[in-house]
Amino acid sequence: MATKRQKNVWRSEINDIIRGACGGFLFGIPLLYTMEVWWIGSLVKPQLMMTAIALMFIVVYLLNQTEGFRKRRYSWLAPQPAMDTIEAIAIGLACSAFVLLLLRELTPETSLKECLGKIIFESVPFALGVALASQLLGDTRNENAEAQGSDRVNSTTKNKGDELHATFADVGGTLIGATIIAFNIAPTDEIPMLAAAASPPWQLAMIVTSLLISYGIVFQAGFSDQQKRKQQKGIFQRPSSETIMSYLVSLLASAFMLWFFQKLTFSDPWTMWLDHTLMLGLPATIGGAAGRLAI
């Protein structure tokens, strides 16, 4: 009994962290694809970095007082929002450092000051996203629990036509979400810049990261309607196949947007289509995951 509770404690803690990180990705990814922020990070003086951390702490603290990324709130404990704030900032720092590494914006040759500047300035929107995680895609898991009982009965009687319909709804949600986020990034110069720096191993890492974040947002983070999603009667019903399917849809949408904005033409070599699309695929699939939750 005691060990079971222990396990639950760890699991809910990991879920809290994943939910925070996913909120951070939703909010922070557009700024991670902005070269001006990398430059500001490269130039910024240590005094200003300290100021940025202090301001970030204040704003995230204020957000955490109303709503945090955690489910349980011990509001009568005064240091709780402060502790949540430290965790939110740490998640932001870790996630933005990871994506900057993935995008080859941080390399072993980058000087320490530049690394710090880039990580700190990119982590500001991330930390805000972490703090807003529960608000972005509200958590209604417990409230839904009772309604699901009747849903399950209904869903077994549903026929094939509904299955197809659910699949179309999924694809539609993915497309809408992917377009909303990636449309802002597709016409910018960052995509060719980042694609130029990415070698095949990094492209593979990009694919794996995209799939993991997409899976995390839809099936792990405990955002709204997660239970409903797990019972969704689509053709690609299982979480793993749905994640892969939505990633492919996001990649197609990315390729189309790049073509639409004349970043890719049909005379370009296929390798260029591939690396550009994979680069835009990460924000697109994050948007796609959010889109499926929203619908």
Next chain:
Amino acid sequence: MTKTEQPSRSIAEWVTFSVASLILGIIVSLVGYTWLNEKNQPPIVSVTKKQTIREINGQFYVPFEVVNSGGDTAESVQIMAELLINGKVTETGEQQIDFLSSGESEEGAFIFSQNPRQGQLNLRVGSYKLP
């Protein structure tokens, strides 16, 4: 579950909190370290030729490396190359580096159509601006 049980933070929460504090602590102390060790001196930019000159299809590739050994970051660093053959400037090249922060180095190459070994090749940093 009763209310008296709830306020106690679980081990898991303490573990994540300590890891988070550690990450934040490391970042803050690294920023403090760079602050204390900040060299208040302007950029010192130098450019060096690398040894190997490649010849491909009659073109000569001369690799170079720019280093900023000064304190501040230099923006728009301009590197110029002049190839003198028999005392006359026969070919020139230009390259601009967007950002070069303290201690950073960047690499690139100039391309000439005549063999740089037959004449004198001058590489120099033309200019930079402060951000």
